Amino acid sequence: MTTTTAAAESSTRRRGGVADTVASVMVAYRWELRKLAAQKRTWLGIAVAALTPVFFLLSIQFSKVTPGDGPYGDALGPNLRHTGLAIDPVVLVEITMIGPAILAALIAGDIVAGEDMAGTLKTILVRGLRRGQILAGKTLALFTYVLAVVLAFIIVGIPAGIIAWGFNPVTNLNGDRISALHTLGLTIASLALYTAPFLAVASFGLFLSVVTRHSVAAVVGTLFYTVALQGLSGVPAIAWIHPYLIVNQFTAWYGFFHTPTQWYLITRCLWVSALFAIPPLIAAWIIFQRRDVDS
Amino acid sequence: MTVKNRDDRQPGVAAHPVEVQGLVKRYGRIAAVDHVDLTVETGGVCGFLGPNGAGKTTTLRMLLGLVRRDSGSIRVFGRDPADDPIQALEGVAGFIEEPRLYSYLSGRRNLELLAAFDRSGAGAAVIDEVLELVDLRERADDRVGHYSQGMRQRLGIASCLVRRPRLLMLDEPANGVDPAGIRDLRALLRRLAGQGITILLSSHLLAEVEEVCDRVAIIDHGRIVYAGSLSELHASAPPRYRLETTDPDQTRAVLAQLSRVRDLDQNAGEVTFLLDDAAGSIELTQALATAGVGIRTLVREEETLEQLFFRLTEPDPPENPHAVVA
Numbered sequence: 001m002t003t004t005t006a007a008a009e010s011s012t013r014r015r016g017g018v019a020d021t022v023a024s025v026m027v028a029y030r031w032e033l034r035k036l037a038a039q040k041r042t043w044l045g046i047a048v049a050a051l052t053p054v055f056f057l058l059s060i061q062f063s064k065v066t067p068g069d070g071p072y073g074d075a076l077g078p079n080l081r082h083t084g085l086a087i088d089p090v091v092l093v094e095i096t097m098i099g100p101a102i103l104a105a106l107i108a109g110d111i112v113a114g115e116d117m118a119g120t121l122k123t124i125l126v127r128g129l130r131r132g133q134i135l136a137g138k139t140l141a142l143f144t145y146v147l148a149v150v151l152a153f154i155i156v157g158i159p160a161g162i163i164a165w166g167f168n169p170v171t172n173l174n175g176d177r178i179s180a181l182h183t184l185g186l187t188i189a190s191l192a193l194y195t196a197p198f199l200a201v202a203s204f205g206l207f208l209s210v211v212t213r214h215s216v217a218a219v220v221g222t223l224f225y226t227v228a229l230q231g232l233s234g235v236p237a238i239a240w241i242h243p244y245l246i247v248n249q250f251t252a253w254y255g256f257f258h259t260p261t262q263w264y265l266i267t268r269c270l271w272v273s274a275l276f277a278i279p280p281l282i283a284a285w286i287i288f289q290r291r292d293v294d295s
Numbered sequence: 296m297t298v299k300n301r302d303d304r305q306p307g308v309a310a311h312p313v314e315v316q317g318l319v320k321r322y323g324r325i326a327a328v329d330h331v332d333l334t335v336e337t338g339g340v341c342g343f344l345g346p347n348g349a350g351k352t353t354t355l356r357m358l359l360g361l362v363r364r365d366s367g368s369i370r371v372f373g374r375d376p377a378d379d380p381i382q383a384l385e386g387v388a389g390f391i392e393e394p395r396l397y398s399y400l401s402g403r404r405n406l407e408l409l410a411a412f413d414r415s416g417a418g419a420a421v422i423d424e425v426l427e428l429v430d431l432r433e434r435a436d437d438r439v440g441h442y443s444q445g446m447r448q449r450l451g452i453a454s455c456l457v458r459r460p461r462l463l464m465l466d467e468p469a470n471g472v473d474p475a476g477i478r479d480l481r482a483l484l485r486r487l488a489g490q491g492i493t494i495l496l497s498s499h500l501l502a503e504v505e506e507v508c509d510r511v512a513i514i515d516h517g518r519i520v521y522a523g524s525l526s527e528l529h530a531s532a533p534p535r536y537r538l539e540t541t542d543p544d545q546t547r548a549v550l551a552q553l554s555r556v557r558d559l560d561q562n563a564g565e566v567t568f569l570l571d572d573a574a575g576s577i578e579l580t581q582a583l584a585t586a587g588v589g590i591r592t593l594v595r596e597e598e599t600l601e602q603l604f605f606r607l608t609e610p611d612p613p614e615n616p617h618a619v620v621a
Binding site: 023024027028030031034035038039118119120122123124125126127128129130290292293294 | 400414
């Protein structure tokens with residue numbers, strides 16, 4: 001065996017295998033996180049998520065809205081001003097699916113297309129990681145950003161609500177009183193569930209980012225996608241499909257605030273979200289693997 | 296076509312850095328690269344020249360696995376990037392058009408990122424070493440967005456060197472670099488070539504190519520029109536003569552009648568032309584003497600790379616030399 005052949009075989013052993021693939025994806029993931037952390041838009045998204053419940057809280061606190069009006073009509077709205085635990089669920093209703101769509105599109109639409117346009121994609125594609133590994137790292141980083149947004153919403157919204165209106169029991173959607181501690185658990189579970197359709201929208205944004213190669217087109221396309229689905233959810237002729245649209249999964253957390261818990265809403269949210277997330281991710285992966293990088 | 300190194304390759308040594316055969320890339324009806332054959336042998340600096348849109352950047356993209364070919368074969372150190380880009384491009388580094396780095400990260404952070412993506416284990420010491428080499432150590436912690444174009448080019452080269460390459464593919468590395476920077480770049484390329492790195496240098500700066508390259512490949516309309524050593528290229532072109540006589544108009548008229556004279560031109564009192572062979576100069580002096588024209592000076596000039604480049608890449612002048620006389 002020549003030295004060259006031995007080196008090649010050694011290299012083959014080094015490059016390949018599950019452990020090596022995972023290590024490569026983790027390299028891409030760590031650096032994608034660092035890149036996101038170095039960009040203002042990431043912090044803007046997280047800041048918006050953190051400050052939105054505070055903004056709502058202040059506007060309700062200092063407005064002349066009377067019970068029965070505006071946010072008081074939302075799910076758990078009657079609990080406003082009685083308990084701080086109501087603020088995060090009410091804000092979720094108020095921001096509809098547009099809020100998460102904007103926050104997801106902001107990063108998802110740019111994560112590949114932004115690099116394509118800046119030319120840095122071709123810089124990283126000629127190094128030692130495979131395209132699939134780079135895209136996997138980007139996907140994980142995007143999902144981490146979504147989790148960070150939800151976490152910021154929880155970490156700021158709940159304490160702000162408690163400081164303003166106290167840590168008191170809540171009347172749920174069936175009119176039953178549930179303890180403050182139980183409500184806290186349900187709120188966190190609700191936000192965890194809310195993350196599922198949020199990730200699905202982000203996945204579609206990533207797909208558009210790969211396909212369009214243009215940040216603005218991908219961001220606007222993601223917003224248009226959610227608005228179009230929202231439009232479909234208002235068409236009576238296709239009412240049978242409404243429960244299976246991703247936009248309607250953003251309210252699946254209501255299931256936690258029913259007595260008994262409406263698990264069918266929760267499980268449907270999970271599998272519908274998966275159904276809306278996985279095909280775009282697979283399509284993005286296939287296209288990213290095969291596409292020419294000629295920008 | 297083969298771009299040969301000055302030294303013959305030793306048998307048993309690893310495959311050529313680049314071997315391309317029948318390479319084709321089409322965008323719709325247009326063949327950006329049209330049956331290109333090219334072999335770059337180990338060592339030295341090989342210039343890759345061509346007008347805008349000739350196909351050199353597309354060829355480099357295919358070599359680096361960024362663009363898929365329609366047909367033909369590519370071997371980089373004996374491996375096909377289409378089969379396994381990671382293994383095929385081990386020991387290969389380069390950039391296309393210009394180095395693109397993250398403007399919101401520092402120069403050092405960019406190199407750390409790329410070293411991590413290489414998974415080569417290149418640490419801080421290697422990064423410091425290459426930063427020193429491209430004279431960017433002082434500014435390494437500044438954001439790339441604050442760098443000048445020349446500094447970005449140097450950082451781009453540093454990003455390649457972090458990879459410890461055996462083959463460097465550089466596309467217009469002197470873009471935006473000031474004259475002093477170009478001089479330093481030239482010295483750096485020579486030094487790297489001296490360390491055994493093969494460099495494939497795509498450039499529009501023909502004078503630079505002539506300074507640092509010992510071999511060139513010239514591509515035009517997607518096809519290689521010349522590949523070989525610079526000295527062979529110079530030798531392949533008939534020499535241009537510059538002639539001053541007692542009667543330039545009469546001289547032009549006399550030379551226009553000679554079959555070995557081509558590309559005849561007149562500028563004030565000076566007539567320039569190409570001569571196909573040495574015998575032509577005898578015929579020329581005899582013809583001028585017969586016409587009663589006295590020769591003041593007759594200077595033989597080698598064509599510059601630029602003149603050779605245009606000869607190879609621009610449409611042929613009309614057959615009739617009279618037509619090009621002003």
